[in-house]
Amino acid sequence: MTYSPQFTISPRLLSLVESVAALRERIQNAAVELSWIPALQKDTRTRNVHASTAIEGNPLTLEQVRALEEGRELAASDQRSQREVLNYFAGLRYIEKNATRKRIRHEQIFQLHRLLADGVMDQGQAGRYRTVGVRVGDYVPPSPADVSGLMFELLEWWGKESRELSPVLSSAILHYRFEAIHPFADGNGRTGRALALWELYRRGFDSHHIFSVDEYYWEDRPAYYSALQAVRRDGEDLSGWLEYCAEGLRQTLEQVWLRTQAFQVDTPARLVLRPKQERLLQLLRDHGSLAPAEIWKALDISRQGAMDLLNPLIEAGLVEKIGSRKSGRYVLRQP
Numbered sequence: 629m630t631y632s633p634q635f636t637i638s639p640r641l642l643s644l645v646e647s648v649a650a651l652r653e654r655i656q657n658a659a660v661e662l663s664w665i666p667a668l669q670k671d672t673r674t675r676n677v678h679a680s681t682a683i684e685g686n687p688l689t690l691e692q693v694r695a696l697e698e699g700r701e702l703a704a705s706d707q708r709s710q711r712e713v714l715n716y717f718a719g720l721r722y723i724e725k726n727a728t729r730k731r732i733r734h735e736q737i738f739q740l741h742r743l744l745a746d747g748v749m750d751q752g753q754a755g756r757y758r759t760v761g762v763r764v765g766d767y768v769p770p771s772p773a774d775v776s777g778l779m780f781e782l783l784e785w786w787g788k789e790s791r792e793l794s795p796v797l798s799s800a801i802l803h804y805r806f807e808a809i810h811p812f813a814d815g816n817g818r819t820g821r822a823l824a825l826w827e828l829y830r831r832g833f834d835s836h837h838i839f840s841v842d843e844y845y846w847e848d849r850p851a852y853y854s855a856l857q858a859v860r861r862d863g864e865d866l867s868g869w870l871e872y873c874a875e876g877l878r879q880t881l882e883q884v885w886l887r888t889q890a891f892q893v894d895t896p897a898r899l900v901l902r903p904k905q906e907r908l909l910q911l912l913r914d915h916g917s918l919a920p921a922e923i924w925k926a927l928d929i930s931r932q933g934a935m936d937l938l939n940p941l942i943e944a945g946l947v948e949k950i951g952s953r954k955s956g957r958y959v960l961r962q963p
Contacts, residue, residue: 631778631785633801635866644874645796651881652833658888665836668887672838673697677716679842680821683849686712690903712748719744719822724837727829731787734779737811740822745815752813760813765853767860769810778809786827795831799824800873801866804859821845838884844876886910889946904929905937909960912947917957 678693686709692702696713722743726736742755752758757775761768770778782805790798803824810816821842828834828841845852855872862868886909887901901909904927911926912918918926923934938958941947948961 629781630789631781631805632789633785633805633866634864635797635801635870638867638871641867641871641874644871644878645794648796648874648877648881649794651878651885655838655881655884655888656835658885665838668838669836670697671887672840672884673717673720675840676720676825676842677713679840679846680818681709681712681716683821683842683846683852684712684817688713708748715744715746715748716818716822719818720825723822723826723829727826727837729830732783732826732830734776734783737779737783737819737823740826741812741815741819744818744822745812749814754812754815757811758813762810762813764810765857767857769808775809775811779811782806782809790827791831795828795833796874796877797870798831799827799833800870802827803873804856804866804869807856808860838887839877839880840884841873841876841880843883844880882910902937905941908937909941909946912958912960917950917959919955919957923958 674694674697675690677697678688678690681688681693688696688702688705688709692705693713695702696710697717702710719740722740729736738755745754747754752760757772757779759772761771763769782802786798786802790802793801803820806820806823807816812819825834825839825841828839829837851872855869859866859869883906886906907927908923911923915922920931920934923929923938924931927934927937929937938947942949945961947958949956949958951957
């Protein structure tokens, strides 16, 4: 017996999947044989690690995570937080190395969990299915005796039936079902999100490894948890969850498109966009142009803060100012 997910492909979901496919094609075409791909991959890996560990309460900032990846020491940080981050880097390297594996079995799940959870579990053992009952808020996952069988069914589905679906859908289904089974005593959130990413790699959806969907979940954690809980409330109907994940992937790819523009800039040092710079570029794209005061208000920052964001974008040729000195407005610079 294999797992059989229940869902309906609504007009909105179909539209989102089509939008995601169009964005992916644009990014893939822009990313062919370009020298900046390794830098963008490194930036994406760091963002994935920061977001997925932050969802679970890790206090390290994006810059601190980046410092750890580069081998720099952090003076004011507890060892467990650092271990969680370094573990996640190891987990991502593992799925990148095994991106083309056709079948995922229990052994690979155990190895991934060991890499992610070793030394940072509050209960249970890394790399082994749980032998204790657990509770996630109001939700009580299946009993330990059922875990192995349920995981076998999920892995069978992942290896066969999932191929008939768009990876946009199969990665979301895998993500939810793994979290519902909750096969380990601890570390299920990080592992489930890593598996969803692995599916995008395996299916060739993110062949360059430059998408960081976990940032979407982290930026609004209440919405993420609510979307997961809604599936159970709807009798295991995944329709709403699939729409939520597809929207997240669409927003992620829009951000990646902005980052590809930044990384293509011909400057001595590659421009790595800060979150508020990405937000600013999105605002300019959506509104066409913005006056300085409109930027301050939209981003809730000071005039100097706005200029600190704008100046690197102007120097890189991504943004330009039009109009007079007093009535000037900022716009995206046309290629």
